[in-house]
Amino acid sequence: MSDTILNVEHLNKNFGKKQVLKDVSFSVQTGHIVGLVGPNGAGKSTIMKAVLGLFNYASGTITIDGEPVSPTSHKAMDKVGALIEYPGIYPFLTGYQHLELFSKDSTSKDQIMDIVDKMKMDSYINRKAKTYSLGMKQKLGIALALVDRPKLVILDEPMNGLDPQANKDLRTIILDLAKQGTTLLISSHILSELEKLIDDLVVIDKGQIVYTKSMAELESGSKKLLVLKTSDDAKAKEILAQNNYQLDNGDKFAIVENDQTKMADVIKLLSDNGIDIDDVQHVHSDLETSLLNLLKNDKVKES
Numbered sequence: 001m002s003d004t005i006l007n008v009e010h011l012n013k014n015f016g017k018k019q020v021l022k023d024v025s026f027s028v029q030t031g032h033i034v035g036l037v038g039p040n041g042a043g044k045s046t047i048m049k050a051v052l053g054l055f056n057y058a059s060g061t062i063t064i065d066g067e068p069v070s071p072t073s074h075k076a077m078d079k080v081g082a083l084i085e086y087p088g089i090y091p092f093l094t095g096y097q098h099l100e101l102f103s104k105d106s107t108s109k110d111q112i113m114d115i116v117d118k119m120k121m122d123s124y125i126n127r128k129a130k131t132y133s134l135g136m137k138q139k140l141g142i143a144l145a146l147v148d149r150p151k152l153v154i155l156d157e158p159m160n161g162l163d164p165q166a167n168k169d170l171r172t173i174i175l176d177l178a179k180q181g182t183t184l185l186i187s188s189h190i191l192s193e194l195e196k197l198i199d200d201l202v203v204i205d206k207g208q209i210v211y212t213k214s215m216a217e218l219e220s221g222s223k224k225l226l227v228l229k230t231s232d233d234a235k236a237k238e239i240l241a242q243n244n245y246q247l248d249n250g251d252k253f254a255i256v257e258n259d260q261t262k263m264a265d266v267i268k269l270l271s272d273n274g275i276d277i278d279d280v281q282h283v284h285s286d287l288e289t290s291l292l293n294l295l296k297n298d299k300v301k302e303s
């Protein structure tokens with residue numbers, strides 16, 4: 001059984017009169033990759049900053065590896081690496097100098113070159129950062145979060161500005177780290193990328209946690225659809241309904257699949273009734289669809 005590395009309990013946070021975190025509780029298991037997702041302004045960065053001890057909160061507790069975290073209690077930060085919003089980059093320092101300056105004294109040159117190598121930054125690591133593109137700066141920010149090989153890594157929108165190859169490299173690095181026992185809390189709006197990585201999902205909306213589940217649970221609960229395009233969708237729907245197929249109420253013409261649904265039977269039924277099938281495919285709900293449904297159905301109200 002895995003143990004908990006990060007525990008957030010009953011966290012409340014205000015900015016002026018606005019309450020931006022409302023009784024936020026969740027925990028993260030050691031070695032897991034956890035996705036923190038939700039609409040713009042939901043409170044993802046605020047949670048991450050609170051976990052990093054960057055500001056006071058009205059009430060609640062945060063512990064990392066059993067140690068409390070607050071603006072006056074930073075001991076646990078020794079175990080944490082983070083990239084929050086934009087990486088703080090100094091234009092006149094090279095990438096290598098950034099890594100040297102901001103890594104721990106105990107981090108060796110070999111460790112620095114190892115992350116440079118894995119992030120494929122060799123060709124520009126000795127150039128001044130003012131010459132870096134957006135993606136290069138982002139990669140340097142990620143390298144800074146990882147260079148000390150922390151137990152817990154917090155990445156806010158790490159895929160921002162990365163090209164497809166860099167995204168793939170980052171995915172490999174993250175999955176390798178998790179295999180070695182590193183825990184990662186990652187926020188991203190690029191759900192198609194996130195779902196290739198994460199073990200667990202924490203969904204926040206308007207400052208409240210609306211959902212915490214493993215991806216396995218999410219996938220097992222997600223709908224499987226048979227999406228159809230026919231010569232006469234209206235008639236096809238009528239025939240399928242008469243034959244006890246469950247029509248999906250989404251945007252596309254689809255039936256909800258169960259263990260008894262056979263594509264061949266559906267095609268035969270429709271063609272026996274003089275309907276041509278232009279296209280038919282099995283579709284599993286992806287994370288984006290599941291999340292949109294979840295947010296559509298959640299009852300959280302703006303205060």
Ligand SMILES: Nc1ncnc2c1ncn2[C@@H]1O[C@H](COP(=O)(O)OP(=O)(O)OP(=O)(O)O)[C@@H](O)[C@H]1O
Pocket residue numbers: 015020038039040041042043044045046047
């Ligand atoms: N320093 C601040 N002062 C006042 N309000 C703030 C401050 N930082 C964040 N907020 C507000 O807190 C809420 C949550 O913001 P936060 O940045 O945590 O959202 P987010 O989920 O990370 O959003 P996004 O996906 O757009 O990055 C928003 O309503 C935002 O306007």
